[in-house]
Amino acid sequence: MFIELRDKDQLPSLFHCTTGKDRSGWAAAALLTLLGVPEEKVYEDYLRSNEYILPAYKQAIDGFVAEGGDPSIPQDLLGVKTEYLRSSFDEVKTQYGSIEGYFEKGLGIDKAGQQQLRDRFLTVAQK
Numbered sequence: 001m002f003i004e005l006r007d008k009d010q011l012p013s014l015f016h017c018t019t020g021k022d023r024s025g026w027a028a029a030a031l032l033t034l035l036g037v038p039e040e041k042v043y044e045d046y047l048r049s050n051e052y053i054l055p056a057y058k059q060a061i062d063g064f065v066a067e068g069g070d071p072s073i074p075q076d077l078l079g080v081k082t083e084y085l086r087s088s089f090d091e092v093k094t095q096y097g098s099i100e101g102y103f104e105k106g107l108g109i110d111k112a113g114q115q116q117l118r119d120r121f122l123t124v125a126q127k
Contacts, residue, residue: 002027002031002109002113003109005117006120008120019049020049021049021053021078021080025049029085029089030099030102031117032045033099034099034100034103034118035122036118036122042085043082046080047080054079057078060074092106
């Protein structure tokens, strides 16, 4: 996905997964981090998924709870939590040292490829 995103002919692009929070959530968080977005903004963006996913499944969640299901289970399965993303970043640090190391060693995107992503998605504001 990230290799394709470097190619201007592949833009605009859309990436998603079933609920848009696990694979897609990680992909968005990893890309934003590589681009230098402040950590608190990356987490804020990630956690925003709860505002959309849980209401979308409200009827199913309510039915599950009405039948005696533990109300925390849908939140754990369908929602996102800070600790989910923190765990992912901790693993990146353990395995690769940094997000740049993850992109290089884990995904095969060297420093030049990482710079292509930055060049593609970052702009300098003109005064």
